[in-house]
Amino acid sequence: MPWIGVFQQADSWNNVVDTRATEMTNIAKVKWSGYILAVQPRIRLMRSFDQRQHSYHGYVLRIEGTYGDDSGEFLIAVGKSANEKHQFRVGMKLSGLAMPVPDQRLEIAGFYKTSSITVSKVAEPRISSSPPFNGVPPNLGTYRNRGHRRLDPRTYESKCNTCIWGCRMPVEITEDHWNPSRKRYRFETFCYGPKNCSFYKAGATRKVPGRSGMTWEEEDWVDDDATAHRGLDE
Ligand code: SF4
16 A cells, blocks of 8 residues: 555645545554654645635644554544644654545545554653754644744755644635635645744745636735734744
């Protein structure tokens, strides 16, 4: 089985479709185990021209370990209550059950519906003082309150994919609100971290397609506005 969802290309377009993939109801959960390499929030973004809305689903664990008979690096989606209970952080060894995500446009993780999590090695809950920042990620309300700035996808892949403030989001775009069943899908990367982080690079502005060939460009002021309540080192 391939490692689904681990190395998807950032900000790539997926096909335009009208319906989401059918739920894979008959697939049994498979046992996985390994060490946590990173914990990041599991947040989706819905765009409609200049409007955007987030939904907060939990966390994504980057695991080095085994899933079924395969071994390697993979991403496991977990709920917010699991994080409250286990306080996930880099270095923990754990196991659980999960199943493949049926629609890879909607999750960055390859596996979800995670259950029966057992922690066999606990790591120190230290937060690093320099980037990338590790430690136990905050609750999802903290991410919402902090707001984000766009993050260059190449910087995310090379420097930020183990930072608790980095987030790669599945994005669902409604081009025409008179025809809302027609969607586009892509992935975008963001930073919720301190504004003076030395790793930060904004990258190109994001463009959102709309009706009749129109395009909304999300300029710098959107990020400035979303994080204006935070100081440079917050
Ligand atoms: S730029 Fe953001 S996500 Fe990347 S290391 Fe710095 S705080 Fe973390």
